[in-house]
Amino acid sequence: MMTLVERALALNPNFAHGWLVSGILRIWAGQPDIATEHVHASLRLSPRAQVGTQFGVIGLAHFVSRRFDEAVPQLLLAIQDDPSHPNAHRYLAACYAHMVGSMKRERWSRDCAPCPLS
Amino acid sequence: MSQTRRLAAILAADVAGYSRLIGADEGGTLQALKAIRAELIDPTIAAHNGRLVKTTGDGLLVEFSSVVGALRCATEVQAGLAERNATTPTEKRIEFRIGINVGDIVVEDGDIFGDGVNVAARLEALAEPGGICMSARVQEDAVGKLDRTFEDMGEQALKNIARPVRAYRIATGGGSATAPETLVLPLPDKPSIAVLPFANISGDPEQDYFADGMVEEIITALSRIRWVFVIARNSSFTYKGQNVDVKQVGRELGVRYVLEGSVRRAGGRVRITAQLIDALNGAHLWADRFDGSLDEIFDLQDKVAHSIAGVIEPTLQAAEIRYSVERPTKDLTAYDLYLRARAVASSYEREHLTQALDLLDQAIAREPRYGSALALAATYRVDLENYDWADHQAEEENRRAAVDLARESLRVAADDPGVLGRAAIVLGRFGEDIDAALALIDRALVLNPSFAFGWYWSGWLRLFAGQADLAIEHFETSMRLNPRGQRGFHLSGIGCAHFVSHRFEDALAALRVALEEVPSFTPTHRALAACYAHMGRLEEARTTVKRLSALTPVIVQTVNPFRDPEHVELFVLGLRLATGDAT
Numbered sequence: 001m002m003t004l005v006e007r008a009l010a011l012n013p014n015f016a017h018g019w020l021v022s023g024i025l026r027i028w029a030g031q032p033d034i035a036t037e038h039v040h041a042s043l044r045l046s047p048r049a050q051v052g053t054q055f056g057v058i059g060l061a062h063f064v065s066r067r068f069d070e071a072v073p074q075l076l077l078a079i080q081d082d083p084s085h086p087n088a089h090r091y092l093a094a095c096y097a098h099m100v101g102s103m104k105r106e107r108w109s110r111d112c113a114p115c116p117l118s
Numbered sequence: 119m120s121q122t123r124r125l126a127a128i129l130a131a132d133v134a135g136y137s138r139l140i141g142a143d144e145g146g147t148l149q150a151l152k153a154i155r156a157e158l159i160d161p162t163i164a165a166h167n168g169r170l171v172k173t174t175g176d177g178l179l180v181e182f183s184s185v186v187g188a189l190r191c192a193t194e195v196q197a198g199l200a201e202r203n204a205t206t207p208t209e210k211r212i213e214f215r216i217g218i219n220v221g222d223i224v225v226e227d228g229d230i231f232g233d234g235v236n237v238a239a240r241l242e243a244l245a246e247p248g249g250i251c252m253s254a255r256v257q258e259d260a261v262g263k264l265d266r267t268f269e270d271m272g273e274q275a276l277k278n279i280a281r282p283v284r285a286y287r288i289a290t291g292g293g294s295a296t297a298p299e300t301l302v303l304p305l306p307d308k309p310s311i312a313v314l315p316f317a318n319i320s321g322d323p324e325q326d327y328f329a330d331g332m333v334e335e336i337i338t339a340l341s342r343i344r345w346v347f348v349i350a351r352n353s354s355f356t357y358k359g360q361n362v363d364v365k366q367v368g369r370e371l372g373v374r375y376v377l378e379g380s381v382r383r384a385g386g387r388v389r390i391t392a393q394l395i396d397a398l399n400g401a402h403l404w405a406d407r408f409d410g411s412l413d414e415i416f417d418l419q420d421k422v423a424h425s426i427a428g429v430i431e432p433t434l435q436a437a438e439i440r441y442s443v444e445r446p447t448k449d450l451t452a453y454d455l456y457l458r459a460r461a462v463a464s465s466y467e468r469e470h471l472t473q474a475l476d477l478l479d480q481a482i483a484r485e486p487r488y489g490s491a492l493a494l495a496a497t498y499r500v501d502l503e504n505y506d507w508a509d510h511q512a513e514e515e516n517r518r519a520a521v522d523l524a525r526e527s528l529r530v531a532a533d534d535p536g537v538l539g540r541a542a543i544v545l546g547r548f549g550e551d552i553d554a555a556l557a558l559i560d561r562a563l564v565l566n567p568s569f570a571f572g573w574y575w576s577g578w579l580r581l582f583a584g585q586a587d588l589a590i591e592h593f594e595t596s597m598r599l600n601p602r603g604q605r606g607f608h609l610s611g612i613g614c615a616h617f618v619s620h621r622f623e624d625a626l627a628a629l630r631v632a633l634e635e636v637p638s639f640t641p642t643h644r645a646l647a648a649c650y651a652h653m654g655r656l657e658e659a660r661t662t663v664k665r666l667s668a669l670t671p672v673i674v675q676t677v678n679p680f681r682d683p684e685h686v687e688l689f690v691l692g693l694r695l696a697t698g699d700a701t
Binding site (some may be wrong): 012 | 273280306340341342349350356370371372565
């Protein structure tokens with residue numbers, strides 16, 4: 001799949017939708033940073049089109065990299081642009097859940113860590 | 119207490135610098151405000167069926183059932199204030215900021231609440247004094263219904279609003295509203311262009327489909343030019359039906375060049391006009407018109423799209439070269455060096471070609487995988503061959519270097535039509551496998567069918583391969599795609615093609631014009647001398663040889679790119695007759 005989209009972009013480097021597809025594939029392949037880069041290329045080539053999917057992918061890239069604070073605003077933008085897209089809601093919910101989890105962990109470590117549990 | 123919900127357009131306005139005005143002259147300010155309310159604001163609200171919800175000292179909140187009504191009210195109020203302020207001393211001027219949003223509101227006891235209202239108030243704070251700022255939803259509803267241009271301010275984080283909101287503004291041309299000329303997006307590091315939807319001024323809405331289809335074809339054709347950055351269709355079509363300023367489009371999309379045009383219809387015929395504009399300074403770089411019949415609508419779309427894409431490539435190249443030469447010499451990028459090489463070499467004179475090769479060496483030293491620079495250097499070595507060599511070893515070295523450069527360029531950029539085309543002509547000219555060279559040029563033309571230079575190179579390669587008629591066709595295609603380019607080189611090729619086909623009269627006609635247009639191009643002299651000789655016009659053949667010897671010591675070349683022995687023989691015999699070496 002990535003070979004196909006790479007070929008498409010080699011033939012037409014101005015193919016905005018191609019860069020988005022490439023970004024999505026890179027997320028699936030576990031390369032969130034390259035994914036973000038490619039989605040930005042897509043946004044730059046088409047700065048005034050609907051951007052929900054693009055922000056959704058960037059948000060997801062932050063999410064899988066555990067940068068929850070950075071993921072939230074991107075996912076909110078995605079939902080604002082395209083409220084009917086279920087995935088952005090899923091990622092946002094997961095994101096918030098992990099943030100609550102990490103807050104709980106922080107509280108636990110603050111309150112309990114001094115105890116010589118080990 | 120009754121509470122209801124409804125969808126409404128909300129206008130929030132307040133006086134810019136209210137405390138300063140009150141501090142300076144409380145009585146005068148309040149009196150002026152009262153007059154503005156009574157004479158301008160209240161009547162304008164009423165005229166657009168608005169409802170004044172409340173006033174807050176220096177501000178007001180108005181509800182409209184129509185987005186367009188709210189926006190018209192806002193622009194009329196701002197225009198009226200600007201008019202008043204024109205005759206008022208600066209320190210006494212009263213200027214409003216206005217924000218408009220559309221959304222769900224909660225109505226309770228005549229007052230309104232909710233996110234929709236809060237966003238309007240925050241947008242108002244973003245507006246310049248004398249300006250109007252609105253949310254994307256308002257802008258979308260108003261596009262095409264209001265003779266105003268909207269400027270995209272991008273996503274804005276608004277205080278106490280959870281989500282960022284995309285905001286737009288309109289400059290009202292009044293008050294002190296001098297919107298800062300901000301570049302929202304930086305220009306890419308290659309020439310960048312947006313093709314705006316062509317205006318349909320035919321009065322026939324049916325022609326919209328035709329115009330839009332054609333613009334899509336143009337965008338697709340331009341996208342194939344790898345060294346050009348082309349804004350996607352979805353974004354450029356957001357300007358459809360809008361009366362926009364090209365400079366603003368350039369800023370909003372982050373592009374240097376904008377192509378715009380129009381479609382008119384008379385009976386079964388359409389006239390398409392197009393112009394290429396430099397969005398930084400508004401300069402017109404190219405303009406042309408095309409006429410055609412609506413009976414063959416797809417043919418016409420294709421023809422116009424390819425003609426435009428074909429002519430834009432060399433026009434952009436020329437503009438980029440011009441700008442690069444004007445740039446200061448410090449901090450030159452590899453791309454600058456490449457452009458400068460092209461500028462220097464444009465004369466095709468020997469010492470200029472040598473200088474251009476030096477510049478390209480520097481570019482390649484900075485970016486060893488710079489395919490275009492490698493391929494360009496290879497072709498300049500072919501152009502050097504044009505002057506021939508007294509020193510055979512140097513000649514051989516030049517050829518070897520050219521072939522190496524061409525192969526290296528293919529290795530690093532085999533999907534770039536420009537690189538494929540240049541590599542093909544170098545390999546074909548210097549005696550490598552002609553079928554491989556033809557395959558490369560064919561590939562380049564599949565990738566970019568509007569590639570004017572590609573068709574030119576294909577002309578020569580067909581000629582070398584012995585396909586004279588196809589060669590003429592390709593030279594003509596190239597000239598059609600770039601009608602304002604130099605034609606001397608093409609005519610030289612066409613002349614050679616007629617010559618090897620024994621059509622000496624036709625050859626003569628093309629070669630004589632070619633000689634006048636590019637007097638330094640030695641293949642023209644050789645073909646012309648040989649042609650005269652075969653026609654028995656030895657006097658003219660000798661004169662041509664004399665002109666040739668002023669350019670190069672070599673009259674009859676030992677190595678010849680023509681693969682058909684009969685064609686080689688025709689050249690060699692003709693030239694020997696012309697020089698008196700044979701009788």
